[in-house]
Amino acid sequence: MQILLATSTEQFHNREIELESLRDQLQALGASTDVLVLPFSMEDPHVLAQLASYRMLDVRHFADCMVSLSPPTHMLRHPNKVLTFSEDGPQMVDSWDRKYGAIETKPMQAIRNLIVHAEQVATEEAALGICFSHHVARRMQSVVNSVVIDATNLAFQLVGKKAKNPRLAGKVVA
Amino acid sequence: MKLAWYTPYSKYSAIGAFSREVIASLTELGHEVTIVRCEKPNSCVSKTEATHVAPLVHASSFDQDVQGYLARFDVVVYNVGNHYSNHYFSIEHQRQVPGITILHDYMLHHLLAEWCAEDESRNYLDVLLEEAGEEAIEAFHLASKHDIQKDWYMSKAAEYPVLRFAIASTLGVVTHADFYRESTRKLLHCPVTTIPLAxxxxxxxxxxxxxxSKGKLTLLTIGDVNINKRCESIIEAIGSSPEIASRWRYRIAGKVTKTYGAHLMRLANQGAATVELDLLGAVDDNQLEAEMASANAISCLRFPIIEGASASVVSSLASGRPTLVSKGGCYDEIPETMAYRVPIDAELDSIRSHLNHISENYEVAVQQADKARAWIKNRHSGSHYADSFCAFLEASFDEFPLIALSDQIASSLSQWNWTSDSPVVNQLDGVINHLFRSTTSKSKAGI
Amino acid sequence: MKIFVVNNMVPFVRGGAEELSNHLIQQLRDHGHRVELIRVPFKYEPPEQIYSEMLACRMMQIEDADLVIALKFPAYLIPHPNKVLWLVHQYRQAYDMWEAGSSNIPSTPNGIELKRCITEADSDCFKNVRRMCAISPVIQQRLKRFNGLDSELLRTPLNAPEQFVEGEYGDYIFCGGRINQTKRQYLLVEAMRYTSSKCKLVIAGPADSSSDGDKLQELVQRYGLSDRVHLDVGFHPREKIASWASNALACAYLPIDEDSLGYVSMEANQAAKGVLTVTDSGGILDLVFHDETGWVCEPDPIALAAQLDRIHEKRSETIAMGKNAKKRWLAMGINWANTIERLVA
Incomplete structure (x- = not known):
């Protein structure tokens, strides 16, 4: 099984350890992995162009599964797309609000609306959402089938094997 | 909302007067408007200034840092008419900071000619070819053989509108009339709405x-005189019928050149009957008021119809005087019974018929004119304009970043000399639609 | 300095460019820079897909970088005001391979338009970079010919030079690198059957396809060379490769028209080994000078056999040739310290 791990420079530093751990575990379970890293800048006015640029790349035939580890790689197209939502704000729009929340101009609001729309499209088409907390999972459950799972067991989930430690196994949010 | 409002703002500018009306209403609605004077520095039109209804700056004062200055506004509004010097910064600054364009004329051929005269690298025919195609070039060569002003700029050019060279970066356009909404949308690919001129x-x-009055009735034409105002046709129509000439005198209140004035006077004496013609020359506001007060009907004929809206016709209808208007263009939006229509292909017959009708049924004509007065006062008010303008903005805001995005990509493609029929254009369009536009937002922005 | 290294990738396929970018990043970090790698997926089939990949790169943004070092098409189209191109690859299918009739872009009006679009985008990108470096003279020549641009030559250094040392000068000639038809290991095996000396050959490296490895094995069997030709097909750790090279009598490398000096030959020189190559091996000939730093002959088994015998029989001359090769190689100054200095200058 080939699994493509996708991440962006925007949050790459936060995810580097997670990424390496996941890659090692997947390999240990017999899956091949490769990592793509795309540039991203939250600087207005290029945000929408960048989201569209991710969308234009075709990764559908490269791997059996694609895991988006940081936004906006969830914009990439893949029939078996798995999204991960971290605890402190899974979505791009959260990053946008952190950066521009204090600036309440109409043009900024318009861009924010469009980001929200794009995220909804990208999220709804995902096969699975992996959350690292129940809080986030509850929030995401309305848009994508989400499970709560820790990083250690994400690998098991991806390759379709049961976790060795049932205490850490994924639990579907009702 | 914070709006920057680019406009000419001399005392004599009709667009300045329009802006004053709308800005006053926008301010009443709670918006913060800054008037940005857009005339070319040191041009004669920039020497006087109309009453301030909002803070005012000259665009030249921040010409070095347009983006920096305009970043403080939610929206930048650019008034654009067919005169480069009057709208200089409206054109130049919207290339840097796209905004909403209020398009006062539906084609900008005079502006284009002036714009080309500024810089040797610009060529009128190149722009014409790019925007209007080979057919326009052929028409230009044919029409410019004898009298380029009369046969091209004042006539045939109207069939080949040009806009992109000046306002291609616009995010949205407001027209004054429906008749040029579609052609504008087709040329600029952005939201376009129509709001009647305030x-x-x-x-x-x-x-x-x-x-x-007991004696003759007075027919009046107002505004600077040129062939486009059809004064010659009015004179010919009256002069061709001794009966009409005995009932009507004709007064023209507006600047006229000596040569053209002499030509009109000659014409007044050449018909079957002599036309009582008074050329008043340029008049001030008081004189104009007096002339309108004593007029029994007003002629607002135009051919070709290049204006998005006619301030004269609004004035005329608002004065309660029976009004003659051309058939077509912005005049078609006036309800059938509220004005007297003159088609260009039966111009003289039609003028004669209307003048006869008005003189024979004067009380009825005045009653109808009163209805037109009530209709126009509401439709062309500043508050109606301001309400409609804000609604347009609200409905289009989400579309503006996507237009800017398309322009940004188009600029990259053009830098690479990629053509617009490249397969990537369709693909990108699909991506943008899928990611950013929902069905509901599309219909909302289906403006 | 905050630096982004920009490369593209075909997921799950690793080649020299990946190796290069990994070492570049490590070396930049060793020189005190903060470095991140960007890996843009690239799919060149169907060819029309290339349009959107190019435009996608053009629409991306790199934030907060003092310098961008870009290596390959189309990733080098990602804009940045301070971009240095260290060109490993243009899309050759739109250039020399198109001319040679070996392009995946069809010779149809659509194909011709795609080729034009690639050239236009490349030329625009190249004229806007701060520095334009190419890893080989062949790439420089292509840039000049197809895009009308001059560039600096900045060859790729060895990735772990310290592992390649002057070892024992054993009794075998070592041929490393990927095994496939264009690297022509089969020619060496053919030559071995014509040798009169008892020289030995070690061929080791990953085969591009199983048939590439099988064919070679079959040749060894057919000519009864298994006692003198040691074939070790597969991926080997660098330490093992270095050991083979360091203890060889000499090395051999016969690629068809290689762009660069070739890692195999550079590693050989680093280990003070002369290199046997052939007249149509391209960039290798910038490193191997006949009778000075190695042996150059026609790509013919009999001519090669004569040189193999000479290498084996004139052992002291061979060793001297290797030492001279190392001296000349080091004098070229192709090392990471110089490379980093030039890239970030």
Whole structure:
């Protein structure tokens, strides 16, 4: 099984350890992995162009599964797309609000609306959402089938094997 | 909202007067508007200034840092008419900071000619070819053989509108009339809406209804005189019928050149009957008011119809005087019974018929003119304009970043000399639609 | 300095460019820079897909970088005001391979338009970079010919030079690198059957396809060379490769028209080994000078056999040739310290 791990420079530093751990575990379970890293800048006015640029790349035939580890790689197209939502704000729009929340101009609001729309499209088409907390999972459950799972067991989930430690196994949010 | 409002703002500018009306209403709605004077520095039109209804700056004062200055506004509004010097910064600054364009004329051929004269690298025919195609070039060569002003700029050019060279970066356009909304949308690919021109008709609304005098009735034409205003046709029509000539005198209140004035006077004496013609030359506001007060009907004919809206016709209808208008263009939006229509292909017959009808049924004509006065006062008010303008903005805001995005990508493609029929254009369009536009937002922005 | 290294990738396929970018990043970090790698997926089939990949790169943004070092098409189209191109690859299918009739872009009006679009985008990108470096003279020549641009030559250094040392000068000639038809290991095996000396050959490296490895094995069997030709097909750790090279009598490398000096030959020189190559091996000939730093002959088994015998029989001359090769190689100054200095200058 080939699994493509996708991440962006925007949050790459936060995810580097997670990424390496996941890659090692997947390999240990017999899956091949490769990592793509795309540039991203939250600087207005290029945000929408960048989201569209991710969308234009075709990764559908490269791997059996694609895991988006940081936004906006969830914009990439893949029939078996798995999204991960971290605890402190899974979505791009959260990053946008952190950066521009204090600036309440109409043009900024318009861009924010469009980001929200794009995220909804990208999220709804995902096969699975992996959350690292129940809080986030509850929030995401309305848009994508989400499970709560820790990083250690994400690998098991991806390759379709049961976790060795049932205490850490994924639990579907009702 | 914080708006920057680019406009000419001399005392004599009709667009300045329009802006004053709308800005006053926008301010009443709670918006913060800054007037940005857009005339070319040191041009004669920039020497006087109309009353301030909002803070005012000159665009030249921040020409070095346009983006920096305009970043403080939610929206930048650019008024654009067919005169480069009057709208210089409206054109130049919207290339840097796209905004909403209020398009006062539906084609900008004179502006294009002036714009080309500024810089040797610009060529009128290149722009014409790019925007209007080979057919326009052929028409240009044919029409410019004899009298380029008369046969091209004042006539044939109207069939080949040009806009992109000046306002291609616009995010949205407001037209004054429906007739050029589609052609504008087709040329610019952005949201376009129509809002009737707001115009201060305080003077006109003070006027009493016209009274039939014992002697001849007075037909009036107002504004600077040129062939486009069809004064020649009015004179010919009256002069061709001794009966009409005995009932009507014709007065023209507006600047006229000596040569053209002499030509009109000659024409007045060449028909079957002599036309009582008075050329008043340029008049001030008081004189104009007096002329309108004593007029029994007003002629607002135009051919070709290049204006998005006619301030004269708004004034005329608001004065309660029976009004002759051309058939077509912005005049078609006036309800059938509220004005007297003159088609260009039966111009003289039609003028004669209307003048006969008005003189024979004067009381009825005045009653109809009163209805037109009530209709126009509401439709062309500043508050109606401001309400409609804000609604347009609200409905289009989400579309603006996507237009800017398309422009940004188009600029990259053009830098690479990729053509617009490249397969990537369709693909990108699909991506943008899928990611950013929902069905509901599309219909909302289906403006 | 905050530096982004920009490369593209075909997921799950690793080649020299990946190796290069990994070492570049490590070396930049060793020189005190903060470095991140960008890996843009690249799919060149169907060819029309290339349009959107190019435009996608053009629409991306790199934030907060003092310098961008870009290596390959189309990733080098990602804009940045301070971009240095260290060109490993243009899309050759739109250039020399198109001319040679070996392009995946069809010779149809659509194909011709795609080729034009690639050239236009490349030329625009190249004229806007701060520095334009190419890893080989062949790439420089292509840039000049197809895009009308001059560039600096900045060859790729060895990735772990310290592992390649002057070892024992054993009794075998070592041929490393990927095994496939264009690297022509089969020619060496053919030559071995014509040798009169008892020289030995070690061929080791990953085969591009199983048939590439099988064919070679079959040749060894057919000519009864298994006692003198040691074939070790597969991926080997660098330490093992270095050991083979360091203890060889000489090395051999016969690629068809290689762009660069070739890692195999550079590693050989680093280990003070002369290199046997052939007249149509391209960039290798910038490193191997006949009778000075190695042996150059026609790509013919009999001519090669004569040189193999000479290498084996004139052992002291061979060793001297290797030492001279190392001296000349080091004098070229192709090392990471110089490379980093030039890239970030």
């Amino acid at each position: 115009y201060p008709h305080k003077t006109e609304s003070k006027l009493d209804s016209p009274v039939r």
